Amino acid sequence: MAEFEFLDNNTIIKSNSFDLRQTLDCGQAFRFSLCDDGVWRGVVKSKILEIYKDNNKIVLKNVTKKEFYDYFYKYFSFDVDYSGIKQTLFADETLKKAIELSPGIRILKQEKFETVCSFIFSQNNNIPRIKGIISRFCENFGEKIADEYYSFPTAEKIADLSACDLAPIRAGFRAKYIIDAARKIASGEVDLESLETCNIDSARENLMKIKGVGPKVSECILLFSCKRFECFPMDVWMKKVMTSLYPNGLPECTKGIEGIAQQYLFDYARTVKI
């Protein structure tokens, strides 16, 4: 059976490694929400994405075959063999439990400037408030697409502002970091495009030229927008995981895909509250 079907301008996905809540609301993306009609909506590349589950299939509404293969195929990591990865990680008992809890997590390949800003906003912050700040950021400085839907602001637009212009979004001390990020990205001092292919340590160094981007935020950017699966963001939850579940370090089976293992463990830690 084919993994994808294309019908009436909708893309239909059949995969047992894709759960909408587990993927869109697991702390990697902050712009999706489950609406009252059961449809997940969010803005990606200035397009309102509508996704819902229909029996065993997932429907990407108004996404044509061409749009899917041009962009969303990689956005949703369908070029990644999740069943193989899960099989590899099953070698570890704890990871097996984590994966069985949330087998439908996928790491997204999100837009880079959006991911940089999102994880700068995330610093010393909680997920509900991160969403609020990002939402106000888009409302104030993005383009209106439809009622209550806005594109993510461009680096060029934000580069022309100053920190006090961001007061309405109530980002606190993070506002000045966003301005610094936008200016360095708009000027080319920090090249986001090279992050996917260049040496991983120079990718990290490059990102940390931005004020407010340290080790944890740079790992998140590389993992959630560049598919650098060896990156391993260490937040307070993952510190708990490491001290209580892996005092001797990560198991061998995670080698090269530490970031994917991390996302299962992050969700597991927050759900079972270890």
Added chain:
DNA sequence: AGCCAGGGTCTGC
């Protein structure tokens, strides 16, 4: 009410 949050910077040893 007070602790905490997908941390980083700055200062002082």
Added chain:
DNA sequence: GCAGACCATGGC
């Protein structure tokens, strides 16, 4: 190199 204060804000 490393510990500790400090940072704005609001969710719970």
